[in-house]
Amino acid sequence: MPTADRSSSDIVKQVRHLSEAVAVDISGDVDLQRSPALRKTLAKLIEExxxxxxLNLKEVGYMDSSGVATLVEALQRIQRKQGRLLLxxxxxxxxxxxxxxxxxSIFEIYPSEDEALRA
Amino acid sequence: MGRRENLSIHSDPVELRQVRSAIEAGGTRVGFNKKDCHAMALAVDEALANVIKHAYGGAADKKIEIEIEELNEEVKEQGLKVSIRDFGKAVEISKIKGRKLTDIRPGGLGVHIMRKVMDKVVFECPPSGGTLLRMVKYRRNEQKRKETTD
Structure with a gap:
């Protein structure tokens, strides 16, 4: 059964531990102000x-290069552990x-969570 | 002369959102499509992020002045001109370059985005210190042609 918890950071709306993956719902702008909180959360999740x-980006209205850098770093971190990051x-x-x-081309990007789960 | 809007903000990331909104509003008035308005807001946001990070070393209480000028029918070409003035550590203009996109790593994308989105990106070092960045994006002829045929 999936479990869910609230993150201390409001940029991460919800983390769902599914049987086949960890799903993260991200919310709001991912910019210079808020990227550090996302970076910290993703690093912790990948470590654990x-x-x-x-990553569900449906409720992300804006992303700048600091947000992209955060995702590139998470991708590289998870690949070092033979994992996969899907958006x-x-x-x-x-x-x-x-x-x-x-x-x-370097990210795995899907139209929906169902398709990401099936990938 | 086109409409001008002057904004004065602190070097605090929380203040960037209002600048993005002003750029999108200006772009819309000039006649850019939504995608170009978003792209221009992104380019300006990246420039301001660089000022905060590099010119002011992350300090949130420094001054940044922004002028948004709408280039309209009264001048030769339609478009949006944005000037960003900071009073921090001057950049070494010769060292400003976007990283190669084949070099996949976090960071270093800001200058690439600015140059990809805008038609002109010019850095100047005023004698009084700091940096003045001027960026212009012109409306593409295709966009103008489309309007005349609609």
């Missing part, structure tokens, strides 16, 4: 439960920064 980490439900605005930085 390496494997598959699925899903990016809105067009968030999608565009991945395109501008030409990073779409």
């Amino acid at each position: 439960t390496p494997g598959r980490l699925i 899903h439900s990016l809105n067009p605005r968030v999608q565009s920064i991945f395109e501008i930085a030409r990073l779409e």
Whole structure:
């Protein structure tokens, strides 16, 4: 049975421990002000439960390069542990920064959580 | 002369959101589409983040002045011009460059984003210190043509 807990940081709305992955719902802007909190949370999750980490970006309205850097760092951290980082439900605005930085190809990006779970 | 808006903010990341909103509003008035407005807000946000991190070393109480000028029909080309003035450690202009995108690592994307999004990105070192950054994005001809045929 999945378990859920609230993060101390408001940027992470919820962390769900599913049988096949850890799913993280992220909320609000991921910018210079809020990226450090996300970085800390992801580092802790990867340390505690390496494997598959699925990030739901549906409620992320804006992301800057500090947010992208946070995700690149998390990707590299989890790959060192032979895990996978999967992103899903990016809105067009968030999608565009991945395109501008030409990073779409290094991340696994899916339209929905179901598809990320099946991947 | 086009409409100008002057903003004075502190070097606090929490204040960047209001600047993004002002850029998007200015871009919309000039006639940029939503995607370009978002991209310009991102480019300006990246420039301001660099000021906070590098010119002011992360201090949140320093002054940054921003001027947003809407280049409209009265001038030769339509677009948005944004000037950002800081009074911190001057940048070494010759050392400003975006990292190679094949070098996948956290950080170093800000200058790349600014140059990719904007048509002109010019750094100046005023004699009184600090840095003045001028960025311009012009409306593409395709966008103007589309309007005339709609």
